[in-house]
Amino acid sequence: MMMARLAASAVVAAGILATVGAAPTAASTITMTNYSFAAGSQNVTIIEPSGAIGAVKAGMFKLTTTAGDWYAFCADIFNVIKKPTTYQLGPLQAAGDSTPGQPPVDYPLTLGQQKQIHWLAEQATLELQNATLTSAKSAAYQVAIWDVAYGAAFTRTINANTQSALTGIVAALGAADLSSYWVPLGLTPLANGQGLVKGQTLVVGVPVPEPASLALLTAGLLGLAAARRARASAFRRA
Structure with a gap:
């Protein structure tokens, strides 16, 4: 997940419901009050898509919300994270919007992309629980999610440690059976009175407690x- 220039330009978290085969639940509203890296971070430079150029920090986040603590990864490389922010919790249908401060223009996700993102977030969550999630792996899972979400439109540079971890993750994803996976759950910022997005789209994972x-x-x-x-x-x- 990303936290670019940590308080200013942070592209962050998107999480995923880590229960295999679980269908999306009805939408509800929660408020995120704080966030931090769950297993450290690594530097990533976002080159494309245009509008997301710059150096950021990538890694799994732990979100503090009114619904408890959640693990999260970024599914929005365009908007900054804000706290506190109130979100609607529901199925993740699209990756982040490319028009910050304007009505959203999203990158729709296919069912195949949604399942891949679900798998990636779940594997990272399991690694965190098993104390095997290093900062390089954490960043690599985030980059893999961005690669899936934005496809050929997404160009970035990463360090050697992150690249090594990413190579293994991508190979495991290619061999994974995704038939039992479903659409992950996401946090979409509630719009303000002008209909504009108030912060970054997140995808939420399993609550920590x-x-x-x-x-x-x-x-x-x-x-x-x-x-x-x-x-x-x-x-x-x-």
Whole structure:
């Protein structure tokens, strides 16, 4: 993800729901209040598309939001991140808009691109959880997401460490089975009164603490155990 010139021109985060095969949920509204690099960053120079020229820092972000903490990667190399910013949470349909401060002109994403971005964000999240996500890998996952999102329109220069990590990530992506992946979830800044975008489009990942998911998982396991006990009791009575 990108944080270009950290407070001024930072192109940042886009995250992805890291649950394989999960269909998008209904849209809701959340507010991001803070962000930081989750595993360090590496320098990247964005050359094209026009409007995104400049030196930035790339890497996975941790977002602090009103819905908890989320991992995130950038899917918008044109606009700056702002905090606090209120977003609509919903399916990621397009990469970032090329007309900052004006009505958006997006890069629509195909289902294939959406699945690839989903896979990349999930792998990075797993690596972070397994303590194998270095700053070079973190930056490489971000660059891979930009490569997928913007295709041939995206030109950049990266250092040797990031390139080495990127080569391995791209090879793994090419061999991955994406059939069970679905459209990732994104954060789209709510428009102001003039209909203009207020900040950068993000894609959100798995919440760091995941209290809601943990509660659902616990309830599911308890329900499964109760069902097994009921079946065993019925079998004994028979």
